[in-house]
Amino acid sequence: MWSWVAHRVTGVLIFFFLFVHVLDTSLVRVSPEAYDNVVATYKNPVVNLMEYGLVAAILFHALNGLRVIAVDFWSKGPRYQRQMLWAVVGVWVVLMAGAFYPILQHTLRELFGS
Template identity: 65%
Template sequence: MAEQTTGGTATTAAPTVSIDGRPSGSAIESPRTPRTPQGTLYRGSVGMWSWVLHRITGVAIYFFLLVHILDTALVRLSPEAYNAVIGTYKTPIMNLGEIALVMAIVFHAFNGLRIILVDFWSKGPKYQRAMFWVVLVLWAVAIAGFLPRQLMNLVADFH
């Protein structure tokens, strides 16, 4: 209880308390606890995971292109070094890397089209979850057409 003095007599007044339990009227108000937004386009939903996968595949493709440009430039510097690098690419491990690269490129391409629709189609945000599942189905179909032939190449490299 707070005591207030008015004209020499002490009176007690009940302090007012704000919602968060602190006395109101204090000079510094406490900040409200930020609520995590539910139902946003990206945070914690399919949109977030498609965003994360899009960034990961984009960075992987970027590094592949960087290495590809550098190893292609070797042909001008030293044809022998270029042939040695190309020889290392004909290993089963690199074949698996090619499979991962194609999987990343196909997902990145389909998801990029989905992002364009979400950004520029007025109903895009409403259907972004369904479009993500369409991207995954198209990706699976494309990879199913590519994978058997590439795996045959991998098996042929072992023999």
């Protein structure tokens, strides 16, 4: 049940990111200076944490989507759905741990110095 909720929530979060991304990228056609100003506002620690959250949402949504496909189309899928969920969570945690420093390095350097 909670994986179903998390899958829907991550899908909605990804949709809203894509909506904002299309809007701010479309500013290039209106005014390149406005686009540069908007992009400059994104260079702060809060947005950097949101980028990490976006990666977390995309990875979970993708991995859980593969699990849902396996449950739907594999004859033994329903029997092993719980084990597959724990495999998804395990792979997600490993990938998120690996993404921690590459994504948050600018914020970490700002907070703790070079």
